[in-house]
Amino acid sequence: MPANYQERVSGKYYEELEVGAIYKASITRTVTEMDNTLFSSLTHNMAWLHLDAEYSKDQMFGQRLMNSNFTLSLAASVQVIDLTLGTTVANMGYDQVKFPNPVFAGDTLYVESEVMSKRESKSRQNVGLVEFETRGYNQRDELVVIFRRTSMMIKKSSLETVG
Numbered sequence: 350m351p352a353n354y355q356e357r358v359s360g361k362y363y364e365e366l367e368v369g370a371i372y373k374a375s376i377t378r379t380v381t382e383m384d385n386t387l388f389s390s391l392t393h394n395m396a397w398l399h400l401d402a403e404y405s406k407d408q409m410f411g412q413r414l415m416n417s418n419f420t421l422s423l424a425a426s427v428q429v430i431d432l433t434l435g436t437t438v439a440n441m442g443y444d445q446v447k448f449p450n451p452v453f454a455g456d457t458l459y460v461e462s463e464v465m466s467k468r469e470s471k472s473r474q475n476v477g478l479v480e481f482e483t484r485g486y487n488q489r490d491e492l493v494v495i496f497r498r499t500s501m502m503i504k505k506s507s508l509e510t511v512g
Contacts, residue, residue, distance in 0.1 A: 357435065358434065358435035358436060359430055359431065359434045359435065360429070360430075360431075360432055360433040360434040360435050360436030360437065361432055361433070361436055361502075362436050362502065362503055362504060362505035363436075363467065363476065363477035363479065363502040363503060363504045363505070364504060364505050364506065365505070366464050366467060366479050366502065367464060368464050368465065368466060368467060369463070369464065370463070370464050371461050371462070371463045371464075372428065372431055372432050372461065372462050372463075372464075373431075373459070373460075373461045374427045374428040374430075374431055374432075374459065374460040374461065374462070375430065375431050376427040376428075376430065376460075377427075377457055377458065377459040378423060378427060378457065378458050379455065379456070379457040379458075380415055380419075380420075380423070380452060380454060380455070380456055380457075380458060381454055381455075382413070382454040384415070384419060384454075385399055385400075385413065385415050385416055385419060385454060386399075386400065388416050388418070388419040388422075389416045389419075392416075392418065394416055394418070396416075398413065398414050399413055399414060399415070399416050400413065401413070410451055410453070412453055413453070413454065414451050414452065414453065415451075415452040415453060415454065415456070417448050417452075417494075420448065420452050420458070420485065420493060420494050421443075421446060421448075421494055421496065423458060423460075423485070424458070424460050424483055424484075424485035424494045424496070425443075425483065425496075425498065427458075427460050428460055428461075428462050428483065432462055432481075433500060433502070436502055436503050437500045437501065437502055437503070438476055438500075438501040438502070438503060439500070439501045440498055440499070440500050440501075441478065441498075441499040441500065441501055442498065442499055443496055443497070443498045444496070444497045444498070444499075445495070445496060445497045446494070446495075446496040447494070447495050447496070448493065448494055449491075449492050449493065449494075449495065450487070450491045450492060450493045451493070452487065452493050452494075456487045456488060456493075457487065457488040458485050458486065458487060458493065459485070459486055460483060460484065460485045460486075461483070461484055461486075462481045462482065462483045462484075463481065463482045463483075463484075464479060464480075464481060465480045465481065465482050465497065466479070466480045467479045467480070467502075470501070473501075474504075474507065475503065475504055475507035476501045476502060476503055476504060476507075477501075477502055477504060478499055478500070478501055478502070479499070479500050479502050480497055480498070480499045481497065481498055481499075481500065482495065482496070482497050483495070483496055483497075483498065
């Protein structure tokens with residue numbers, strides 16, 4: 350671990366996260382056709398509705414849809430710097446994933462995460478479990494993704510006893 354590790358931590362420790370607090374990600378992102386093509390190709394998702402403009406013209410939305418797994422990954426990732434960088438041990442799981450509105454190339458997404466619950470770990474004294482609800486919106490304030498995830502978060506108090 351680098352000597353300046355603690356200086357570079359930007360995430361919140363377990364004790365700093367309060368139930369009901371909402372954290373807005375500082376990163377927003379306009380998604381592109383290239384994002385969609387690369388993500389779909391890298392994950393071997395060759396669905397025509399992501400990659401074929403001609404096919405998509407005759408479908409419900411009249412254009413290609415962004416890969417929903419890309420939307421989920423982006424929403425889960427843009428909040429890392431503000432919320433969990435250096436303070437999470439592991440994600441324990443994702444739950445209740447929904448995509449209420451489609452995402453298209455050219456949409457700009459922004460994300461917020463709310464602390465829904467937290468509890469001490471029963472097996473590890475240096476961490477606690479935090480459940481976040483993350484919501485992603487487009488530039489029209491339409492909800493495009495919502496999910497819950499449980500993360501194992503480092504207790505700041507455990508660092509003080511180590512060093």
